[in-house]
Amino acid sequence: MAAGNNLAVEMKGITKRFPGVIANDKVDFELEKGEIHALLGENGAGKTTLMNCLYGFLNADEGEIFINNKKVEVTDPNVAISHGIGMVHQHFMLVPPFTVTENIVLGKEPTKNNMIDYKTANQNVRDISKQYGLNVEPTAKVQDISVGMQQRVEILKALYRGADILILDEPTAVLTPQEVKELVKIMESLTDEGKSIIFITHKLKEVKSIADRVTVIRSGKLIDTVKTDTVTTNDLANMMVGREVILEVEKKEANPGEVVLEVEDLYAKNERDLMALNGTSFSVRRGEILGIAGVDGNGQTELTEVLSGLRKKEKGTIKFKGREITKPQTKRLFEEGISHIPEDRQKRGLIMEFKLYENLILGRHDRKPYASGINLNNKKIKEEARRLIEDFDIRTPSETVQAKSLSGGNQQKLIIAREFDRKPDLLIAAQPTRGIDVGAIEYIHNSLITQRDNNKAILLISLELDEILSLSDRVAVIYEGKIVDILDIGDATEEKLGLMMAGAESEEEPEGGGQVG
Amino acid sequence: MVDKDISEKKAKYLQEQHLVDFIVPIISIIAGLIVGAIFMLIIGAEPIKAYIVLWNSSFGSLRGFGEMLVNTVPLIFTGLAVAFGFKIGLFNIGGDGQFLVSYLAAAYIGYMFQLPMYIHLPFALIAGMIAGGIWGGIAGYLKAKLGIHEVITTIMFNYIALYLVGYLAGGPLKAEGLLPATPKIFDTAKLPRFVPTMRIHYGIFLALAVAVLIYYILWKTTFGYEVRATGQNPDAAQFGGINVARNMVLAMFISGALAGLAGTTQALGLEYRAYQPFGFVGYGFTGIAVALVGKGHPGGVVLGALLFGVLSRGAMMMQSMVGVPKEVIEIIQAIIIMFIASEYIFKYLARKWRERKGGVADAS
Numbered sequence: 001m002a003a004g005n006n007l008a009v010e011m012k013g014i015t016k017r018f019p020g021v022i023a024n025d026k027v028d029f030e031l032e033k034g035e036i037h038a039l040l041g042e043n044g045a046g047k048t049t050l051m052n053c054l055y056g057f058l059n060a061d062e063g064e065i066f067i068n069n070k071k072v073e074v075t076d077p078n079v080a081i082s083h084g085i086g087m088v089h090q091h092f093m094l095v096p097p098f099t100v101t102e103n104i105v106l107g108k109e110p111t112k113n114n115m116i117d118y119k120t121a122n123q124n125v126r127d128i129s130k131q132y133g134l135n136v137e138p139t140a141k142v143q144d145i146s147v148g149m150q151q152r153v154e155i156l157k158a159l160y161r162g163a164d165i166l167i168l169d170e171p172t173a174v175l176t177p178q179e180v181k182e183l184v185k186i187m188e189s190l191t192d193e194g195k196s197i198i199f200i201t202h203k204l205k206e207v208k209s210i211a212d213r214v215t216v217i218r219s220g221k222l223i224d225t226v227k228t229d230t231v232t233t234n235d236l237a238n239m240m241v242g243r244e245v246i247l248e249v250e251k252k253e254a255n256p257g258e259v260v261l262e263v264e265d266l267y268a269k270n271e272r273d274l275m276a277l278n279g280t281s282f283s284v285r286r287g288e289i290l291g292i293a294g295v296d297g298n299g300q301t302e303l304t305e306v307l308s309g310l311r312k313k314e315k316g317t318i319k320f321k322g323r324e325i326t327k328p329q330t331k332r333l334f335e336e337g338i339s340h341i342p343e344d345r346q347k348r349g350l351i352m353e354f355k356l357y358e359n360l361i362l363g364r365h366d367r368k369p370y371a372s373g374i375n376l377n378n379k380k381i382k383e384e385a386r387r388l389i390e391d392f393d394i395r396t397p398s399e400t401v402q403a404k405s406l407s408g409g410n411q412q413k414l415i416i417a418r419e420f421d422r423k424p425d426l427l428i429a430a431q432p433t434r435g436i437d438v439g440a441i442e443y444i445h446n447s448l449i450t451q452r453d454n455n456k457a458i459l460l461i462s463l464e465l466d467e468i469l470s471l472s473d474r475v476a477v478i479y480e481g482k483i484v485d486i487l488d489i490g491d492a493t494e495e496k497l498g499l500m501m502a503g504a505e506s507e508e509e510p511e512g513g514g515q516v517g
Numbered sequence: 518m519v520d521k522d523i524s525e526k527k528a529k530y531l532q533e534q535h536l537v538d539f540i541v542p543i544i545s546i547i548a549g550l551i552v553g554a555i556f557m558l559i560i561g562a563e564p565i566k567a568y569i570v571l572w573n574s575s576f577g578s579l580r581g582f583g584e585m586l587v588n589t590v591p592l593i594f595t596g597l598a599v600a601f602g603f604k605i606g607l608f609n610i611g612g613d614g615q616f617l618v619s620y621l622a623a624a625y626i627g628y629m630f631q632l633p634m635y636i637h638l639p640f641a642l643i644a645g646m647i648a649g650g651i652w653g654g655i656a657g658y659l660k661a662k663l664g665i666h667e668v669i670t671t672i673m674f675n676y677i678a679l680y681l682v683g684y685l686a687g688g689p690l691k692a693e694g695l696l697p698a699t700p701k702i703f704d705t706a707k708l709p710r711f712v713p714t715m716r717i718h719y720g721i722f723l724a725l726a727v728a729v730l731i732y733y734i735l736w737k738t739t740f741g742y743e744v745r746a747t748g749q750n751p752d753a754a755q756f757g758g759i760n761v762a763r764n765m766v767l768a769m770f771i772s773g774a775l776a777g778l779a780g781t782t783q784a785l786g787l788e789y790r791a792y793q794p795f796g797f798v799g800y801g802f803t804g805i806a807v808a809l810v811g812k813g814h815p816g817g818v819v820l821g822a823l824l825f826g827v828l829s830r831g832a833m834m835m836q837s838m839v840g841v842p843k844e845v846i847e848i849i850q851a852i853i854i855m856f857i858a859s860e861y862i863f864k865y866l867a868r869k870w871r872e873r874k875g876g877v878a879d880a881s
Contacts, residue, residue: 310755331758340756348756351749362746362757366739374738 007069008033008165008196009054009085014063016049023049024060025220031165036187036197038211038228040204040240042409042437046220047200051167055087056080067165086158087167092150096143101125103142104157128159133189147296148179152186166190168199172206173435177465177498178295184210202240202437204233205466216240241439251449254473257286259322260426260457261307266316267481268302276302278481279316284426289448289458290486291472293465295501299481300461301343304430307459308340309333321425334363339424341415343431343461345408349415352404356396357385359403360418392417393443409440416444420451427451430461445471465494465501477501538812541863545810545856546824553849557841567841571831581830583717587787589826591616591779593724595804596811596818597731598653598776602667603813604735605768606748611656611671612776612801614678615649617794619777621682622648624784624791625690627702637705642723642781649777650770652678657769661762667769675801679794687793697793708786720782725819727778732815744768776801806854825850 009031016024023046031037041047052058054065056074065072067083074080080087094103101121110120125138134152142150151171158166168187172180187197187210201207207214208228216223216239223239262283270276276299284290294300305311307318309330318325320336342348350359361370361381369380385399394413396406403411412432419427429448433441448471452458462468468475469492476486477500484500554564575585595612602609609615623645630637656670692700708718735741746754747761747768755761779800784791807825811817832846 308756309758329758330756331760334758342756347750347752349753351746351753353749354746358742358746361742362753365742365757371739374740376737376739376742378737 006033007031007066009198010066010069011050011054012064012066014050014053014060014065016046016053016058016060022220024053026063027217027220027222029215029222030225031196031198032213033196034191034194035212036191036199036210038207038214039198039200039217040202040207040214040236041217042202042240042439045217045240047217048169049220050217051087051169051198051200054080055085055167081161081163084162084164085167086155086161086163086165088151088154088158088169088171090169090171090173092154094142094150094153096141098142099138100136100140100142100145100153100156101138103153104138104160106157108161124160125156128156132159132186132193134186146179148175148182151175151183155186155190164195166195166197168197170200170202170435172201172203177501180206204236204240204438207236208233218242237438241437249445249449249470251471252453254288254452256288256473257455259283259285260320261459262317262319263307264317264319266303266306266318267314268299268306268311269314270302275314276481277306277313277316280478280481280483282476282483282486284457284459286425286457287452287455288473289452289460289471291468291475292459292461292478293468293475293497293501294463294478296463298478300430300463300478302481303478304340304343304428304461307333307428308338308342331363334422337423337425339419339422339427341412341419341427341429341432343434345411345415350403350411353402355400355402356389356394356406356414357382357399359414360385360388360399360421362418364422388417388421392420392447407437409436412436412440412444416447420447424456426457426459428459428461431463432460433462433464433467465497468497469494538817541857541860542810542812542817542821542853544863545853548856549849549852552852553845556845556848560842562839562841567835567839567845570835570838571827574831574834575827580715581834583711583715585823585826585830586717586721587826588829589822590718590720590724590782590786591798591800592803592807592822592825593728593819594779594782595776595800596807596822597728597815598772598779598801599804599808600811600813600815600818601731601735601744601768601775602772603808604748605744605765606751607657607660607667607765607769607772609653609656609671609769609772609776610668610801610805611653611674611773612779612804613797613799614671614675614801615652615773615776616780616783616798616800617678617682618652618780619645619649620780620784621686621690621699621791622777623706623781624699624702624789627706627785628700628790630706631703632705634705637703638708638785641702641706641785642778645781645784646774646777649780650774653773653776654766654770656773657766660769661765675797679797682791683793686791690791691793692790699791701790702785706785707789708782710786716787718782718786720786723778723782724822727775728815728819731775735815740764740767776804779804806850809854809857824853 007030009029011027011029014024014027014029015022027050029050039047039051049058053060054074056077056079059075065074067085072079072083095106101118104125105121110117110124112120122138129136129138134156136149136152136156142153155166171183175183191197199211211228213225214228214236215225216236218240264281266277266280267275268277280299280303282290292300302311306313306328309328309332318328320338346352351362364370365376370377382399389396389399392413394417395410403414406414432444432448448458448460460468460471473489474486475489475492475497477484477497479501487496550568557564557567574581576582595616598612598615599609623641626641626644630640632640652674656667656674659665659670660667686699687697690699692698708720710716710718735745743754743759743764746757746759747764751761803825807818807821810821810824828846828850832843835841835846836843
């Protein structure tokens with residue numbers, strides 16, 4: 001491994017400025033051939049900017065890029081592709097009604113007599129798929145396959161175009177624990193075949209378990225590049241955030257009170273008119289956090305939507321503070337004392353074009369002190385907004401900027417500020433830390449515990465098993481719209497929950513994957 | 518992370534946004550005038566002379582100024598109608614139909630009843646507004662309840678209005694005599710004029726007041742908040758307990774009522790009766806352009822309406838005084854709209870320019 005001749009990518013002194021911000025400040029980056037290299041940093045640290053410079057989406061203001069020891073001016077993605085770089089984005093760029101093969105060959109179709117030669121195309125896809133153990137069915141339609149499979153299609157797409165260097169942008173964000181394991185296997189088989197992989201992430205555990213080396217970036221500056229087996233996750237966290245981070249959530253013993261929410265035999269349909277909740281039953285008490293664990297797509301979304309009045313229930317009863325809610329309506333539920341952190345902050349949680357102070361009153365905009373009669377009390381609204389920004393440590397220049405100008409973590413804090421400030425009896429937190437950085441996660445976890453200790457009932461729905469395990473007092477596992485079992489946190493181990501999440505009741509074996517329609 | 522980077526970049530462009538909001542319309546107007554001048558040169562006319570006439574036709578005399586305002590009044594209303602629809606995310610292109618039903622309704626109240634002015638005039642105004650409001654509200658209802666696209670329904674309702682008003686004004690409600698129109702309205706229903714010899718009437722004040730009112734509704738009331746929230750992100754609005762369907766119907770009613778005020782003031786302030794329409798007057802469609810030029814802001818709409826008022830007034834005078842066909846003005850209008858609609862190109866150029874320049878400037 002002599003330096004200089006074994007590098008797939010070398011970036012030297014990359015500087016990229018946006019008006020008012022230096023996104024990358026003289027960053028050096030090296031990718032050795034055949035390694036898995038993690039690029040670690042908080043949201044907004046500049047890791048995606050760096051990769052966009054490599055892939056040609058952005059042009060660096062300063063610095064040089066060498067690919068396979070040749071200096072290259074990556075002016076646009078076509079240059080990058082022609083040098084064997086492939087990028088898999090966090091949000092897939094696939095055509096859902098097309099088959100896997102059609103998606104993969106799109107723009108580079110093999111032809112025979114001026115017609116697309118699907119036979120050859122399918123065979124090609126099958127061959128590559130086999131070579132790297134991707135196990136994708138070429139004739140399946142993309143809309144019918146799972147998210148994990150779609151990701152493999154994206155990887156295949158890059159490989160089909162001759163990529164030797166793969167950039168994976170937060171590849172695990174959308175995957176189940178089982179799918180993550182499979183992805184790791186795929187990444188390993190790719191590197192065995194001589195491919196090199198850069199993967200962008202902010203999850204520390206993954207860095208340790210997947211990558212050979214890691215480059216840490218903070219506020220646009222290179223902190224260090226190290227071998228992953230020489231550091232602990234705590235070291236990485238410190239490098240990433242620049243201060244000590246407590247990864248373990250500290251909490252006292254729960255002191256649960258009376259039942260606040262009681263759900264019994266709940267049925268609801270999903271978008272495709274199929275039953276997504278099949279007789280869900282559970283209850284949440286004051287002063288406790290009930291975690292709902294499960295693989296994505298087992299009815300979590302529908303459950304939160306029914307409980308917040310956004311989806312009709314087919315059957316079943318919902319009792320809140322002892323009274324049955326027959327027709328859940330969003331506004332009524334708010335007023336009764338239910339707050340809700342939605343799983344998709346950009347879709348449901350915030351109005352991105354609205355200013356912070358406007359977002360902070362959503363759902364109570366017509367109530368005192370924010371409104372008097374039909375008039376908005378803008379002065380009071382801004383005053384309250386400034387208080388919440390202060391109390392919830394939302395990093396923003398002022399309350400009058402648009403929500404979309406905030407980082408993901410701060411957007412989430414904005415929602416938390418609004419929902420906590422309603423002083424609810426029940427807080428439904430769906431994926432409260434999805435896609436945000438360690439600092440913000442720490443903050444949000446602690447706030448949830450504080451709410452619990454203030455005698456609120458909290459229903460936590462999360463796909464992150466770690467999060468469920470570290471926050472919950474009891475854990476309910478949901479599978480195909482039913483609660484498999486509810487365990488006290490003392491009895492809940494990752495293995496046990498994993499089994500139940502895969503649909504196996506204790507006697508069945510865990511194999512068979514977490515594939516659920 | 519991709520989102521994050523994009524949102525970061527967006528934040529930067531936002532700073533440019535306010536500047537762009539002003540600069541784009543101005544550049545667009547200048548570009549329109551330049552292209553118009555080129556056309557005039559091609560057909561052998563003198564652009565400078567023509568533009569002097571254009572200016573003088575509106576600002577050279579009090580009468581000209583008044584006539585320009587006469588053109589402007591309906592455009593303020595239809596511009597506000599389109600802008601209000603935009604705010605809740607709906608595209609009301611039924612301004613012409615709403616104009617016509619209101620035009621007839623106001624005239625009908627104007628000649629059917631004999632009442633004191635302080636009752637009669639408001640009665641006629643409100644009747645006109647309600648007629649247009651219902652015409653728009655139906656489209657809103659069909660959208661909210663059945664998901665039928667408002668562009669389809671408002672266009673179809675334009676034709677229903679055209680033939681319905683044509684039938685009524687030329688048939689059951691026609692006055693005695695040859696004129697295909699309703700009887701004249703009573704003086705008590707007329708919008709007063711400033712000077713008897715000029716056509717400009719108090720409708721201009723009404724238009725300005727309504728523009729202020731719309732601004733107030735949108736930014737100072739809870740209903741306006743809900744309208745804007747629904748327009749920006751209906752999912753989040755719904756999550757916030759906002760009744761999206763109800764607001765859509767209500768907003769389209771208001772949009773229709775605004776376009777209806779254009780027809781109402783036409784009947785009560787200018788024509789004093791409702792004529793059988795030959796076709797669409799086009800205020801509804803020009804209203805779209807006005808709303809675009811005005812960036813959907815009530816203040817911008819007033820300025821946009823003034824611009825189009827000046828241009829349409831100038832078109833006639835340029836034709837009669839310097840022989841420039843009035844189609845040239847239509848070309849200018851089209852160019853202005855095209856430039857404004859391609860705002861993205863301006864932003865793109867501004868960004869490129871900044872990036873190139875920013876590389877040095879931001880180093881400090």
